[in-house]
Amino acid sequence: MFPETPAAAAALSVAARFHSPALLNHSIRSYLWATMYGTAHGIAVDDELLYVTALLHDIGLTEAFDNYMLPFEIAGGNLAWTFGVAAGWPAERASRAAEIIVTHMRDDVSATADPESHLLQVATSWEVVGRRPEEFPPDARAEVLARYPWLGFGTEILASFEDQAGRKPDSACAVSVGKRDMAGRVAANPLDGHRPA
Template identity: 45%
Template sequence: MRLQDLRAPETPATRAALELATACHTPALLNHVLRSWLWAEAFALLEDRHGVDHELLRTAAVLHDIGLVEAYDNVALSYEEAGGQVAVALTAGAGWPAERRRRALEVVVRHNWPSVDPAVDVEGHLLEVATGLDISGARPDALPDDLVDAVLTRHPRLTLAEEFGRQVSDQAARKPGTAARRLVDGGLLSKLAHHPHEGRAAAR
């Protein structure tokens, strides 16, 4: 499994998603969403998942934290729901039919679930597992070391721990009924600070 084997589908939706994320996210958060997509595709290969909608997965992965951005932060909705609604609007502009737009919302929302059954939502499962690795350090030894090092070299973590921890803590304080509160109460800040990938690329 090599980094060059994980190719993004080039479509109006994936291009627009990347343009929006690049314009809105800091370098650390942009690297996070891109790593999340790469981890998701790698887990698809590792777990031999079939029938993956790679355009949907790429679009959802790149937009999954856009609800943390001030311009798209909703006063009441969780950040994943707000981000999912951005994905709905963007994919509508790309010509996706209503059912597929709903799938973009579902995948973004479900990335914050504790787990997603791949038999029900394979793209949601892959994004949940991928973000679990990149944020909480879940399954740190599942993917090949060479791939992990290549991804971290191309998309380093930078100040992700501080930025993401601050943003989600703010969401948890303002929206205590959302997944952000569960993440913070579950030790998010400690998991970020002691993440197994912190400093890994620089150390090798």
């Protein structure tokens, strides 16, 4: 189910060490939703790269890696680059990991232009605000949430984004909170409490 490579194992170790339980489960679910959507739409990806970036995409929200100036996705991308180089990846591959993490918070990118960023965007927007519910059938939701429970993720991610928005008013978090009704969308997310769509 998950890539069995040294970098994948290391990413899980890093995420397990620094993420809260809710954020860790979110990161794993994001990978599962991304692969589910990618398979359904015939989108070929670098599976190890997708897994590592899914596990590390929110690490810039953690206390250990929050940057007082940079948006969390840029801080997380910087850490992913460092992680990749330390894992023995070529600098270009490490840069791709950083790019995917930064791009997942930007406007939609097409699957043909950047399949890994596209899948991470789809998966995380489904996780956080319930976007594209038709892509994730109720039986699949139940199975994934049974293995990796919600654990109050909606409340936690909203608080993290509001904190980021308050300290970094030009960030994508600030746009999500201030202009895109993140609080309302998080509250209506069908994954929170596994309500039907």
